[in-house]
Amino acid sequence: MIVVHCTGIARTLYEMGDATFVRTTGSHDMTETGTTANSETTNGSTSNAELEAIFAAYDVREIDAIGHAVEVNADALFTWDYERSRPALSKLYEKAKTSQWNGATDLPWDTDVDPEQVGKQMMAGSMMRFKDLQSLPGSPFKNFGEKEWTQVGVEMQNWQLSQFLHGEQGALMCTGMITATTPWIDAKYYAATQVMDEARHVEVFARYLMEKLNGTYPMNPNLGTLIDDTLNNEHWDITYLGMQIMIEGLALAAFGAIHMVTPEPLLKQLLRYVMSDEARHVAFGVLSLQEYYQELSATEIRYRQEFAAEAATRLRNRFYMVEVWEKLNVDYKAVIRLLVDNPPPAQTDFQHLLFSKIVPNCKKLGLLDAGDGWLRHHFEELNIIQFEDWVDSSDDYAKFALGEGDAPESVLAS
Numbered sequence: 121m122i123v124v125h126c127t128g129i130a131r132t133l134y135e136m137g138d139a140t141f142v143r144t145t146g147s148h149d150m151t152e153t154g155t156t157a158n159s160e161t162t163n164g165s166t167s168n169a170e171l172e173a174i175f176a177a178y179d180v181r182e183i184d185a186i187g188h189a190v191e192v193n194a195d196a197l198f199t200w201d202y203e204r205s206r207p208a209l210s211k212l213y214e215k216a217k218t219s220q221w222n223g224a225t226d227l228p229w230d231t232d233v234d235p236e237q238v239g240k241q242m243m244a245g246s247m248m249r250f251k252d253l254q255s256l257p258g259s260p261f262k263n264f265g266e267k268e269w270t271q272v273g274v275e276m277q278n279w280q281l282s283q284f285l286h287g288e289q290g291a292l293m294c295t296g297m298i299t300a301t302t303p304w305i306d307a308k309y310y311a312a313t314q315v316m317d318e319a320r321h322v323e324v325f326a327r328y329l330m331e332k333l334n335g336t337y338p339m340n341p342n343l344g345t346l347i348d349d350t351l352n353n354e355h356w357d358i359t360y361l362g363m364q365i366m367i368e369g370l371a372l373a374a375f376g377a378i379h380m381v382t383p384e385p386l387l388k389q390l391l392r393y394v395m396s397d398e399a400r401h402v403a404f405g406v407l408s409l410q411e412y413y414q415e416l417s418a419t420e421i422r423y424r425q426e427f428a429a430e431a432a433t434r435l436r437n438r439f440y441m442v443e444v445w446e447k448l449n450v451d452y453k454a455v456i457r458l459l460v461d462n463p464p465p466a467q468t469d470f471q472h473l474l475f476s477k478i479v480p481n482c483k484k485l486g487l488l489d490a491g492d493g494w495l496r497h498h499f500e501e502l503n504i505i506q507f508e509d510w511v512d513s514s515d516d517y518a519k520f521a522l523g524e525g526d527a528p529e530s531v532l533a534s
Contacts, residue, residue: 171456171457171460174437174440175453175456177341177345177437190347190348190352192297192351192352193352193354194297194300194353194355194356194359195301195356196300196301197302197356199303199304199305201305202305203305204306205306206304206407206411208407208514208515209304209306209307209310209408210309212310212400212517213306213313215400215521216310216400217313218531219396219397219521219522219531220313220316220317220531221393221522221527221528221530221531222320222528223321223323223324223327223393225530226393226528226529226530226531227386227389227390227393228385228386228389229386231332231385231386233332233333233387235277235278235332235333236270236273238277238333238382238387239270239273239274239277240270241381241382241383241384246276247272247273247276249459250272250455252462253455253459253462256458256462258454259454259458260445260450260451260454260455260458261450268448271448272444272448274334275444275447276444277333278329278333278334278336279441279443280374280378281325281328281329281333282337282338282339283337283339283340283343283438284325284371284374284375285322285325285326285329285336286339286344287343287347287367287371288318288321288322289322290343290347290350290363290367291318291321291363291367291368292315292319292322293347293351294347294350294351294359294362294363294364295311295314295315295318295401296315297351297359298311298359298360299311299312299315301359302356302360302408303356304408307404307408314397314401314404317397317400320397321394324393324394325390328387328390332386337443337444338443340438340443342434342435342437343367343434343435343438345434346362346366346367346431346434346435347362347363349362349427350362350363353427357408357412357413358424358427360404360409361405361409361424361427361431362431363405364401364402364406364408364409365402365405365406365409365478365481365482365485366428366432366435366478367431367435368398368401368402368405369402369405369475369481369513370474370475370478371398372395372402372477372513373473373474373475373476373477375391375394375398376395377470377473377474378391379391379392379395389526392526393528395520396521396522398520399513399516399519399520400517400520402477402481402513402517403513403514403515403516403517405513406484406485406512406514409485410484410485410514413486413487418490418491421486421490422491422494424487425487425490425491425494425495425498428482428487428495429495429499432475432478432502432504433502435474435475436471439471440452440456440459468503472503472506473507475499475504475507476507476510477510478504478507479504479507479508479510480508480509480510480511480512481512481513482495482499483508483512484512484513484514488508
């Protein structure tokens with residue numbers, strides 16, 4: 121058994137048969153690596169301190185591990201109050217019960233998928249920001265031709281969908297915890313339906329990657345440490361905040377963006393079905409936490425603000441796609457430095473758009489302006505504050521619901 125200590129955490133490597141697992145204990149202290157609200161410059165660019173923190177996130181990774189264990193510190197709570205006292209959660213629960221689609225039978229799995237064509241179509245925008253760097257001095261892309269850029273598109277697509285897959289498994293575990301840790305029976309009922317949703321999402325993303333593309337990438341460490349800290353926090357509401365508000369909020373926006381641009385029919389339908397579930401999941405977080413956060417002290421609210429700020433920074437740092445460059449034998453540090461020094465405006469705007477659910481939901485929860493606007497200042501530094509007045513997710517899940525035009529028979533019949 122080997123214990124590896126890094127940035128406030130301990131990782132224990134251990135074996136079960138032929139499989140290597142890694143157990144993570146403690147939390148990942150972002151303040152030690154510079155990813156705090158003060159590490160951003162006023163125009164939203166990345167500081168030198170945070171650049172080093174981005175690199176440091178990749179120093180300890182579980183490349184060969186087949187599994188990952190996280191210490192759980194929250195209490196499991198029984199409630200003897202079975203009265204249905206939260207109508208909004210009851211309504212969400214009823215909607216979930218009649219919206220269960222079947223990932224095995226409701227999607228056209230016989231569709232032929234050309235990974236190169238899908239990669240070109242889906243990742244064209246993302247590739248442009250790297251193509252724009254090709255002519256710059258010291259660019260690692262200076263010798264890239266059409267063949268290399270095609271491979272970049274294929275790998276980016278696999279990487280993006282792999283992160284969705286790992287995030288959905290994280291959501292599966294977090295929601296399973298919520299059934300035990302939330303104090304309200306209405307929330308326990310709804311969380312149980314989300315567990316089924318998340319299992320279905322893991323199933324379909326894994327099948328698409330394994331059958332239609334070229335397998336999976338490992339989980340990006342920025343996403344991985346955020347899920348670790350969401351799972352092992354002792355406060356039950358942090359599981360909601362980290363997963364329902366932050367991770368799933370960004371995922372819902374990302375699913376919508378890809379759904380709009382991909383012409384691949386299987387992926388398009390898969391994403392449409394997943395989005396109909398995810399909108400309910402984010403609403404669940406807003407509806408639950410809005411009530412609870414009204415009862416917290418200023419000190420307790422600041423703790424939640426700091427967690428949300430750290431989560432937003434980690435989610436932003438995923439976009440560098442380090443694992444793709446490593447697979448293609450490209451110096452990822454050179455890529456990140458070029459991106460930091462030469463940010464492409466259009467692509468930066470697109471990445472900011474992925475926070476369009478997170479910001480208004482944080483405002484709805486009262487986190488944005490509490491404590492003299494501490495979280496507002498951080499979101500300003502990340503250049504995402506412009507979404508604060510967009511529609512929050514407390515009741516807009518209805519517009520994502522499957523209707524007669526796109527719902528499978530299994531949903532229409534329920």
